[in-house]
Amino acid sequence: MSAIRYVLLTLLVREPLSGYDIKQQMNSRIGPFWKVGSNQIYPTLSKLRADGYVKLQGVKLHEYRPARKLYEITEQGREALKQWTVESGGLGTIRDELLLKAYNLWLVDPAKMIVRVEEIKKQHEGILADYLAKVEELKPLRDSRLKMDPISSSVAVVEFGIQYEKLYIDWCNRLLAGMGDD
Amino acid sequence: MSAIRYVLLTLLVREPLSGYDIKQQMNSRIGPFWKVGSNQIYPTLSKLRADGYVKLQGVKLHEYRPARKLYEITEQGREALKQWTVESGGLGTIRDELLLKAYNLWLVDPAKMIVRVEEIKKQHEGILADYLAKVEELKPLRDSRLKMDPISSSVAVVEFGIQYEKLYIDWCNRLLAGMGDD
DNA sequence: AGCGTCATGTAAGGAGTTACATGATTTT
DNA sequence: AAAATCATGTAACTCCTTACATGACGCT
The missing domain is CATH 1.10.10.10 (Winged helix-like DNA-binding domain superfamily/Winged helix DNA-binding domain)
Known part of the structure; x- marks a missing residue:
């Protein structure tokens, strides 16, 4: 299935x-x-x-x-x-165009790439804000009597998302620092 | 295209x-x-x-x-x-079964899930080790005269991978802590 | 009357997965 | 001699994306 x-x-x-x-x-x-x-x-x-x-x-x-x-x-x-x-299942894949495009950083005009990275960074900042709002909304709904309730499980997944978005934004910042005036 | x-x-x-x-x-x-x-x-x-x-x-x-x-x-x-x-492109997606399965943590026997999470964590530890080796192998090959050479671009991508694997492993540890004896 | 949203679906086409087919060379 | 690796491809099938089709209800 x-x-x-x-x-x-x-x-x-x-x-x-x-x-x-x-x-x-x-x-x-x-x-x-x-x-x-x-x-x-x-x-x-x-x-x-x-x-x-x-x-x-x-x-x-x-x-x-x-x-x-x-x-x-x-x-x-x-x-x-x-x-x-x-059950055991295969490893996941991150399918992200920017990650692929980053391989071609050396090829292109840094000024053009900076615009693109800033744009994507802003999108991820938006997603992070959504996740943070969602986790705050979910947390008080948890059933404290249970070790694992449906809400806690959702929180665990959203927390992955939060960490991921933070790492993505940090990575964008490092890319920008590497491309900018230094 | x-x-x-x-x-x-x-x-x-x-x-x-x-x-x-x-x-x-x-x-x-x-x-x-x-x-x-x-x-x-x-x-x-x-x-x-x-x-x-x-x-x-x-x-x-x-x-x-x-x-x-x-x-x-x-x-x-x-x-x-x-x-x-x-060019601008759409946002990426993480397609990972464990992330989906984590929504069902509350449904299943913690003991069985611990085995699964430990298994996947080990796989990610292996990938992290590969990335760390790769980045060490790539770094000395960089052309220091250029701000951005092909090797540096590759390093940027592998560094994303390193951060991602670290976050994944941390997340697995938090899951395990939440499921284990506490 | 027209637009937005709710709600269910279909069509078409490209992307992705798993497996197989073929044959040469290199290693055990 | 057999097995592993190099190298190019095809087949079958499922998945995924984008777009379209249909119709009811609610608001202005």
């Missing part, structure tokens, strides 16, 4: 969601770690349902504007997700 | 290479930042050649065992690469 299916189950194990909800949560929560479009979400939900990992909780016409299909994880889906989580 | 084409040009702008060489350099140099297989390399080289971005330097039957096609970047290829390097 492919990774996207587990991505959806990862969200559905916490609460029943519609395809649209999943798309929203992808953009905000899982954001830069994994991106999924509606073209993948809807067919994947159908397949998960056909295989018995999720079921339709009901299509609610009332309360919501257009019909909204709420999907709920099944016991089978929950077990499959638990197993996948503790 | 797509990203893989620039990946190949990024390597070819430094020295003429064969498809096989490119694959080797991918695994070692660009490694975890961008992965490309032979199925993408050979057709892409053909397309780049058809479009005039690279040319065949000659097929050397002597000196090498099987026939080895050496590709060389053209002036057109060099200009295209320079332009792409200073």
Whole structure:
């Protein structure tokens, strides 16, 4: 079973969601770690349902504007997700154009590259600010009685994001220092 | 023009290479930042050649065992690469299964997850060691007369890798501390 | 009436993964 | 003689990206 299916189950194990909800949560929560479009979400939900990992909780016409299909994880889906989580998987990859472009720093006009790096740095500063806001929002929601609750797990992931963005911004600064007047 | 084409040009702008060489350099140099297989390399080289971005330097039957096609970047290829390097591009994504799995920490048996995290941590320690060795190997090769030479650009990228692996290992340690006996 | 957002989906095409095919040379 | 490595490629399949299509509801 492919990774996207587990991505959806990862969200559905916490609460029943519609395809649209999943798309929203992808953009905000899982954001830069994994991106999924509606073209993948809807067919994947159908397949998960056909295989018995999720079921339709009901299509609610009332309360919501257009019909909204709420999907709920099944016991089978929950077990499959638990197993996948503790299974070994391959190493990840960082797919970042700037990292590739940095190999060509020596080739190009530093002035032009400085503009580009500053631009990307600003974008990462924006993401960092979002993560910091999110972690502050999540922290008080943690269930202190449990060692590991869903919120704490989310916090752990967002904290990775925070550290990553900080390192990215630092790296941009070092690049800029190396290209600037020295 | 797509990203893989620039990946190949990024390597070819430094020295003429064969498809096989490119694959080797991918695994070692660009490694975890961008992965490309032979199925993408050979057709892409053909397309780049058809479009005039690279040319065949000659097929050397002597000196090498099987026939080895050496590709060389053209002036057109060099200009295209320079332009792409200073162009703006989208944000990168980290595609890492453990990051996704961490969302499900609360779901699973901590003992099983500890084994998994320790395993992945060890892999990252190995990559870090490789990067550290590589940077020490590259540093003395830098051309100190230039502000930016190809080696310095490579060093900048590897240094990103070093910082990333350190952060990953730290994050694994924090996860383990959170799951362990406390 | 028109625009924005909610909500579900499809189409087309390129990118990426895993595996296989072929054949020469070098090492054990 | 067999196995490993060098070297070029193809095949099949899944994934991912960008864009489009459809329609209801809510606001101005």
